[in-house]
Amino acid sequence: MNETENSKERLMNPYAAGVCLGLVLLGSFLVLGAGLGASAGLARVGACLELCVFRSHTLASEYFGKWGQTPMQYYLVYMFVGVFFGALISVLLYSRFHVTLERGRSVSAKHRTILALVGGVIVGFASRLASGCTSGQALTGTAQLMTGSVVFLVCVFAGGYAMAFFVRRQWHD
C-alpha cells in the first residue's frame, strides 16, 4: 500500500488535527448554534429519493413525512456537501485522488463490497435511531456534555470491538 505510506507522511499530527477539529466544532456552536452532523444529510437524501418514487406514501409516513415536501432544505444537507468539498480541497492540495476499493489482499472485492454495503445500511439505520452519528452524537453531544451522547459514544466502541473479530479478515494482506 504505497499510497497509504505516501499519504501518511503528509498527514497532520493527530493531536493537532484533533485541536483543529475541536475548533471547527466550537465554531459551529458559536455561528450555527448547533454542532456538526453528517448522517442527517444522508437521511434527507433518502427522504428525497423515496419522495420521488412514492410521493404520497412518503408524505404520509410518520418519520420522513414530517420533513414535508422539500426535505433537502435543511442546513445539514449543505454541511454534508461541504464535508465532501472540504476533503476534496485537502486531497488536491496534499494528497492525490485515486480510485480504489480499500481492502486487504486476502479478500475479494465482492467480500469487501458486501461488508461496506451492509455496514452502511446498519449505520444509516442506527444513526436515525440514535438521532445522529459519530459527528452529530459522539462528537457534538459529548462536547456539549450530554449524558445520552456519552452513552452513544461508549456504545459505538463497545459494538465495534464486539464485532471486530468477525470481520477482521477484510484487512488481512
Place this chain on the structure above:
Amino acid sequence: MIKTLFDTGALDSGTGFISALLIGMAFGFVLQRAGFGSSRRLAGVFYFKDMTVIKVMFTAVITAMLGLALCQRFGWIALDSVYLLPTVYGAQLVGGLIFGVGFVMSGWCPGTAAAGLAQGKIDALIFLGGAVLGSILFNELYALVKPLSQLGASGVLFVYDSLGMTQGAFLVGFTVVGILCFALCEYVERRQVGLAPMPNPMLKAVSLCLVVLAVTLLMTASSETPATGVSSLDESRMLQAVDEAQDHMEPEALADRLMAQDRSLLLVDVRPVGEYNQGHIRGAVHIPMADLHATLLPTKNAGTIVLYSNGMTHPAQARDSLARAGFSNVFILTDGLAGFQQRCLKPVSLRREPLSAAQTAAVNQWRVFFGRAQKTKTATPAAIETLTLPSAIIGTSWLADHLETPNLVVIDLRKQSEYSTSHIPGSLALGVENLRTHVLGLGSMLSPVDLLARQVSFMGIDPEDLVVLVPGEAVRDTTLAGLALERIGHTAYAILNGGFAQWVADERPVNADMPDVTLSQYPVRAEADQFTVTAATVLEAVRLSSVVIIDARPAKYYQGIKSDEARAGHIPGAVNRPYTEDVQTIDKVTTLKSVEDLARLYARLIPAKATHVIVYCRTGHQASQTVFVLKYLLAYTHVQWYDGGWSEWASKQALPIKSPAAAKP
C-alpha cells in the same frame, strides 16, 4: 453575547445553508488531513493497529468541550443559544451498539465516508449508498422502532449531573482521562506495529494546554460572581425556585387565566395521548414527553408554559429537564389534573368547606367553561344524566327521536324562502352570511365573538344546549355556522347528515310554523377561539416545512388560472384539496364522503394526526368544511383555520405567493 443562527431561527435559510456549507468544508478538510479518508485506518482502531481515531476524536471533543465552557464563562454565549441534544437512553444505547457494528464492518461513518469519497474510495461510495438505504429502512420500519426510539427519553441531561459532579470537576476529570488514553494509544501502537512512536512533542503541548485550561475553568468556577451566569448557578437558582414552589401554578390561577383569553399561556397535557383524547382541560394541547423539548423550543422563554399530568411527578421531571435546557417559563400545575378537578370543578354543593359568594360564582363559571372536559373525563357524583350528541354528524332517525328534548336546538341553514315553505318542526332559520361581516377592512370575516354571542342569544341558545345544524345543498354553510359556535365556545353541535333533503327523503315530519323563542344571554367568552389564525401565523407556517397548509379552493383557483382577487395563485407550500372533493350528491342528497374515503385521501396529505394543519380558501367558507372533516371526522388534533384566506393574502403585496399559471409563458 453571541446570537446564533439557531437563536434567530435562520438555520434553514440562505445564511444558514452557506454557513453550514463553509463549516462542513472546514470539517471535511480536517477529516481528510487527519487521514480519515481511509477505511483501513478507521477500522484500525478496533484492532489496536492505528489509534488515530481515538486521538483525533478525543482531542477534538476535549477542545470543543473546554472551548464551549470557556465561551460560556466569558459570557460570550449562553447555552440557550445552542441546540443541545436530548438524551433518549434506549435509542442511544441500542443505536450506539449497532452503529459500532456497522462502523467496524464497513470501516466508515457518514462524515469520514464523505472524505473518503473525495479521495476516490469506492467502498466509501458503497457505504454512503447503504446509509441512505438504511435511513429509508428506518422510515419504513418506524412504526416498529418508534417505541425504542423514544425509550428513556429524558430531555436535555448533562453528564456531570447524571454523575453527581460539578461541571468543572467533570471537565478536569475528562481531560485527564483523555490524556491518559492518548498515552495508552501511543503505547499500544508501538507494541502492535513495532514502530517507534511518532515523536510527539505535540501530544505534550496539547495535553499541557488542555489540562491548564480545564483546571482554570475549575478554579474560576469556585470563585465566580453571580453575573457570569454559569449552569451550576442556574441549577441552584432552579432548585431554589423549586423549594419556594415558584415553579407551580395553582389550579385556580390557571382556570382564571384560561378563561381570561390569556394567549401568552400554553397549557400542555403530558399524559398518554389516549388519556388526553378521553378528556382534558379545555385549551390544553397534547405533547408527548419525548417531544417536549423540540416542540416547545419556539415558545422558550416566551409566555408561560404550564405542564400537567394526573399527578405531579412527570411534569416536575419534564420541568427540571426543560429548565436545564434554559427554559425559565415552565410551570407545573399544582396537584395535577386531579387537583384541578377537585379545586375548580367540584360542584359547590358537594364541598365540605364553606365557600364565599365570590368563590361560588368562580366555581360555577369554571364549571360552565371547563364542563366538557369534566363530562368526558370523570363522571362526578353530581353529573346528571343529560342528553349528549352521539357524534359530530347525526342521522335523521336520532334527530327525529330527540326532537322534543328541551335543550336541543335545531338550526336550518337553507334559504329563507325554503325554510318558510317547510322545515323541521321547531327549527330556527339562519342565513350563514349573517354570521360574517367586515372586520378591519377585510370582507366576509366570521363576526367577532361578542356579535356572535348576541346573535346566538337572539335564537335563545344557552351554553348547555345541544345544537343540530341542518344544511341544504351546501354542507359548508353548516360547518361555517359550526365554527361560529366554536368561536363563542359552544362545541356541543352536530350536523344533520344529508340535511333537509335526507330528512324529507326519510319521510320525517315537517311544518311551516314559526317557533317561539325566548331571548337568552349567551356569555361572551373571547378565549374560546384557538383555531382561527392570522396571515402572520400562516407566514410563519410557510417557513416551517412541518406545517401542512391546505388550500380548499377549486383547482383552477389554486393554479392561478382563475382569480377573483388582487393576485392569482396560492400560498407557497400549500397543497390543494378542493372542498368539493369531500362531498358527494346522490339522489339530490348532499353528504360528506365516507370517513374511510376521507381518511385515506387526507392521510396522503397530512403525515400524522398531530401534525399542525392550516386550512384556507378564499374567504374561509369552503375551508370551514375541510376543518370540520379533519377535526371531527378524522380526529386530526391540531387543525387551524385561516379565515382571511386568499382574499386577504392576495391583497397584501408583501406576502409571498406561488402562481403556477403565471410561471408559464
